[in-house]
Amino acid sequence: MSELNTTIQELIKYRRSVFPKDYIDKPIAKDILVELLKCAVQAPTHKLTQPWRFTVFTGEGLIKLADALKKQYKKSVSKDDYSKKKGESIQKKILQSGAVIAICLNESGKIPKWEELAAVASAVQNMALAASAQDIGSYWSSSKLIHELDSFLGLSKNESCIGLFYMGYHKEKRSLGKRSPLSEKVTWVE
Numbered sequence: 439m440s441e442l443n444t445t446i447q448e449l450i451k452y453r454r455s456v457f458p459k460d461y462i463d464k465p466i467a468k469d470i471l472v473e474l475l476k477c478a479v480q481a482p483t484h485k486l487t488q489p490w491r492f493t494v495f496t497g498e499g500l501i502k503l504a505d506a507l508k509k510q511y512k513k514s515v516s517k518d519d520y521s522k523k524k525g526e527s528i529q530k531k532i533l534q535s536g537a538v539i540a541i542c543l544n545e546s547g548k549i550p551k552w553e554e555l556a557a558v559a560s561a562v563q564n565m566a567l568a569a570s571a572q573d574i575g576s577y578w579s580s581s582k583l584i585h586e587l588d589s590f591l592g593l594s595k596n597e598s599c600i601g602l603f604y605m606g607y608h609k610e611k612r613s614l615g616k617r618s619p620l621s622e623k624v625t626w627v628e
């Protein structure tokens with residue numbers, strides 16, 4: 439096996455979701471973010487629809503996103519269910535991040551929606567792997583609040599936010615994820 443293959447396989451196996459509480463206080467430079475996004479958009483797409491749209495929040499942008507999410511949380515629950523602590527924790531997670539990217543889907547209508555979702559997910563995985571290679575941890579959050587961000591993100595009718603991609607430098611140890619044995623997931627026909 440070539441050295442490149444080994445490196446790629448290890449990179450894939452050891453990529454883990456890393457959460458904001460484990461990020462260190464270090465911003466992610468714009469040129470690195472651009473490089474990660476260039477990896478994202480190399481994902482395959484049927485009919486080359488390239489259905490991904492990304493909004494990148496850094497610096498002051500993170501404060502705006504944190505405020506918007508906190509506001510949406512307050513709006514989404516009744517007065518009785520509202521928890522100040524939860525609102526603050528939503529805000530804190532954003533502010534602990536080096537960058538947060540809103541992952542959006544732009545439906546072209548040319549192919550089934552599932553194919554476009556699959557393409558966006560592939561792009562996100564490319565980005566997560568490229569980030570992991572640079573010691574930048576990340577995770578895809580699909581919190582309910584992402585469905586309340588259309589106007590904040592300026593999305594059009596055929597667009598929707600399908601996640602927030604939190605990112606940050608970290609000092610977590612490398613680890614393999616827990617997975618079911620292949621025998622439960624793979625059928626061989628030989």
Ligand SMILES: Cc1cc2nc3c(=O)[nH]c(=O)nc-3n(C[C@H](O)[C@H](O)[C@H](O)COP(=O)(O)O)c2cc1C
Pocket residue numbers: 453454455456577578579580581601615
């Ligand atoms: C589409 C998608 C949505 C996810 N949403 C959440 C989420 O809302 N909250 C969360 O803690 N993790 C979320 N995750 C991350 C998973 O929890 C994580 O990938 C899983 O536990 C496996 O860990 P690993 O990424 O380290 O292999 C999401 C992952 C994907 C692919």
